[in-house]
Amino acid sequence: MINAAVYARYSSDNQRDESIDAQLRAAYEYCKKKEYRIVHEYIDRVQTATNDNRPEYQSMMADAKKKMFDVIVFHKIDRNARNEFDYYYHKTQLKKYNIRYEYVAQNIDDSPEGQMMEGIMVSFAAYYSRNLAGEVKKGHRENAHQQLWNGGTPPLGYDVVDRKLKINEQEAEAVRMAFRMRAEGKTFSAIIKALNEAGHLTKKKNKFTPNSISDLLSNEKYIGTYVFGKVTGGRSGPRNSHMNNPDAIRYENAIPAIIDRATWEMVRDKYAKRLKQSNQIETYLLSGLISCECGAPMCGGRVRNQKGILYVYYRCNDKKCKVGRIKRETVEEYVVECLLEHLNDPVKRKALAQNIEDHANTYSQIYTSHIAGIKKEIAALDRKAAKLLDAIETMGISSAIADRLKEIDKQKEAMTKKIQRASAAAASLVGRDQIEAVIDDCAFILKDNKNNPDKVRVVLELFVDSITVKQTTVDVVYKFAPNWWRRGESNP
Known part of the structure; x- marks a missing residue:
């Protein structure tokens, strides 16, 4: 009896579990006809296929290494991956365990014609994803030129009516109170305490925190300014990077204002002074790569102790998690040193270059x-x-x-x-010589990591797949790397 794993995924908030149900139903019918025994289901909800950083997908690949099944059944190729490298990388890895892909709605066999069709479909899936992303961005920018709301949760104090922001007077009272207190010179702590004691809540119905107050007091929408694409974003440039986007779309007096210009200017001056004093902008090299053992992503944060000493860290998004925080410098230095050690090791380096060359040949x-x-x-x-x-x-x-x-x-x-x-x-x-040259450049950048944080980030994106912080260790999983590369053997 052939053991099968079934994988289902949808990527959009506009889709629902019915999409998963349809994929599973088709997969079960397919396996029944093939006389496969389904031993496990893996389901990722609201997860993109442009990369393989999906919890259930990663869990499935980990189980594959344990040889828990013989075949993985997807509905279509685009449920598997919309990134050529990820697709063929994992397919190559699975071949080592004699595990294959099969698709319910696409008949792809091991014949030359079947492999050609697979390559075309993977390319089409990747093209569709990239083209769709471009079309979505184009549509968002066109909406922005019409000052239409582009989706997501509106700021506190506003509701979305006919795709336009309208003032929610009940919530707007909290916004006015926060700006008034800040203009009077009140501290963040005092503002937070006053808002919470008055029974005001954030848009997501939570109590106010330093982060929510900081976001509120720096939001230009409250003086009527419509801004779209203010900062750059994406996997290689997270939205919290604070990098201003020169192509941002901005319209003055396009939204009903809650705060008058004079109050805004007073608060902005105080906010700018606070930023300068605290050196607010921090660089988090591992943003988007690092997560907690509980599965939640870790985000950067900072706090000053009673002595005024600044502590910068990564923390788990789940407040109930026991892992909590880890010092930024500690984990970043550990990850950089581990990768540098691998790139400088002649045996590991040769294996890495060979893997990259094999993928290029594929x-x-x-x-x-x-x-x-x-x-x-x-x-x-x-x-x-x-x-x-x-x-x-x-x-x-x-x-x-x-x-x-x-x-x-x-x-x-x-x-x-x-x-x-x-x-x-x-x-x-790229050929082997170019691969070797890139590895040389990357090793040099990591060695001089203090002076080139932006370049270090690019190198980490290139070679590090994921970083998992546990209570006693930090596990690093690498791209392109052979299985015997060290992964989280020591405690940083």
């Missing part, structure tokens, strides 16, 4: 197969065109034949462009 094969498939399609179109020309010699040309020839020319032109794009992508794949 992509090269995919592009080659893709190009060959397109050329076959072009040859088929040429044969159709030849038959049409023969018909013209026999019967003369008609409007239908002329239109069909034009359509064939358009199809051939589109396919030729696809070949050009695939050829350019294949030519851009």
